Amino acid sequence: MKIVEYLFRKVIPLFLGALVFFGLVLVMVDLMMNLWNFISNGVPGLKVLRIMALYIPKCLWYATPIAILFAVSYTLSDLYANNELIAIFASGISLTRFTFPLLVFAFGMSFALFFFDDKVVVPTYAKKTAEQEEALKKDKSLNNDKIVILSENGNITYKAEFYDDTAKRLTGLYLIIRNEDKTLSSIIRADSASWREDKWILSGGIQYTQKDGTISVGSVTKESMERLTEPPETFQNNVISVETVDSKTAKVYIEHLQKAGLPFAEPLSLYYKKFAFPFILFIVVFLSVGLSGKTRKNVMLMSLASCISAAVLFYVTQMVTMLLAKFGAISPFMGAWFPVFMFVVIATVVLRYART
Structure with a gap:
């Protein structure tokens, strides 16, 4: 000793x-x-x-x-x-x-x-x-433009022209919804979408639905609206660096990338x-x-x-x-x-x- x-x-x-x-x-x-x-x-x-x-x-x-x-x-x-x-x-x-x-x-x-x-x-x-x-x-804006986000393991694709973080609002929104076998189910176009509590509320939305080889046009269904739950933080201009957050936050972020079907190797x-x-x-x-x-x-x-x-x-x-x-x-x-x-x-x- x-x-x-x-x-x-x-x-x-x-x-x-x-x-x-x-x-x-x-x-x-x-x-x-x-x-x-x-x-x-x-x-x-x-x-x-x-x-x-x-x-x-x-x-x-x-x-x-x-x-x-x-x-x-x-x-x-x-x-x-x-x-x-x-x-x-x-x-x-x-x-x-x-x-x-x-x-x-x-x-x-x-x-x-x-x-x-x-x-x-x-x-x-x-x-x-x-x-x-x-x-x-050095002001950093969380607003974002030209956004493409995958949700539900790629079954829902959000494409928006602009995201306003202050108003929690998407403009020029297109939604592509696919079935579990990845075949096209419907396409939704909306002038804008606003975040309300736990989902997006569409304004001026039109849904194009494909079924049995035919396409029907109508209002956005309630079932589709209930699936629009991707949180506003996903659309922010704030790509997280794993090195600058703790291990718990980093794990949640990587799980989100995997869920959204985005690259997560790095x-x-x-x-x-x-x-x-x-x-x-x-x-x-x-x-x-x-x-x-x-x-x-x-x-x-x-x-x-x-x-x-x-x-x-x-x-x-x-x-x-x-x-x-x-x-x-x-x-x-x-x-x-x-x-x-x-x-x-x-x-x-x-x-x-x-x-x-």
């Missing part, structure tokens, strides 16, 4: 220091990128500070993998350089056994990072974005990424254990270089697999999780040939 305590007494301060440093760098980069916009729009200093404060959780989330990789890599390399591990290995304790508490710590931190993102990062980053857009006078891969990305903490610690001790010179420089290289390699790999998932070359699950599986294998191989 003394050895474990000694190990964590060296790792934790370095981890916290690196976390603050890398987090501060990310905050300053964002501030520098938006500073001229803040100045030109006359945003008060306190408002800018509040916006930057709301960005801190996101920066800490980004910085955590690099910080823990640096802390573990530097600590182990320093122990090698000072010959402290020689005594540990001579006493019969292997590198794997010595660093096992760090791996357990990183595995637990991976779960903590997921919940930190879901409960803290997502809401604070949403507030930061909203307040920054408000301060920079959002689903981003949803899986929410669960896969936090395990980068476990991976980088695993890697740093295997990479440590490669040199006794320039320990800090080599540790910093190795942690940045490993992080960049992981991010690039995940970017490529996410693109492949987006275009359907691989499944959304593999798009998010393949880099994790691949780097676990790489870390295992590196550890196998590490100095002990």
Whole structure:
């Protein structure tokens, strides 16, 4: 237990220091990128500070993998350089056994990072974005035009010229209703439609119904009216980014896309990424254990270089697999999780040939 305590007494301060440093760098980069916009729009200093404060959780989330990789890599390399591990290995304790508490710590931190993102990062980053857009006078309209929406698994198609979000009103509306076997049932044309409680009320609606090869024209039937329950939010100009909402909201959004028959591969891969990305903490610690001790010179420089290289390699790999998932070359699950599986294998191989 003394050895474990000694190990964590060296790792934790370095981890916290690196976390603050890398987090501060990310905050300053964002501030520098938006500073001229803040100045030109006359945003008060306190408002800018509040916006930057709301960005801190996101920066800490980004910085955590690099910080823990640096802390573990530097600590182990320093122990090698000072010959402290020689005594540990001579006493019969292997590198794997010595660093096992760090791996357990990183595995637990991976779960903590997921919940930190879901409960803290997502809401604070949403507030930061909203307040920054408000301060920079970037108004976002929820009105939409040239809309095509699929509902009831593609059995109902809404086509509208314009959606007014304030009035909850569709204009220039066409509805194509199909049977369960996807054959055409009827077409409805309406001048407009207004949302009332739980369904759309049509104005100037005419229904063209096909039955037994003949087409009849008449008023919109009550049965058809009862099926027009697609909520107004579906028609808004507010495509949700799965990365900017919590996992529960993301799941509901993806279920809506599946129900509407819309493409969902990219959002689903981003949803899986929410669960896969936090395990980068476990991976980088695993890697740093295997990479440590490669040199006794320039320990800090080599540790910093190795942690940045490993992080960049992981991010690039995940970017490529996410693109492949987006275009359907691989499944959304593999798009998010393949880099994790691949780097676990790489870390295992590196550890196998590490100095002990």
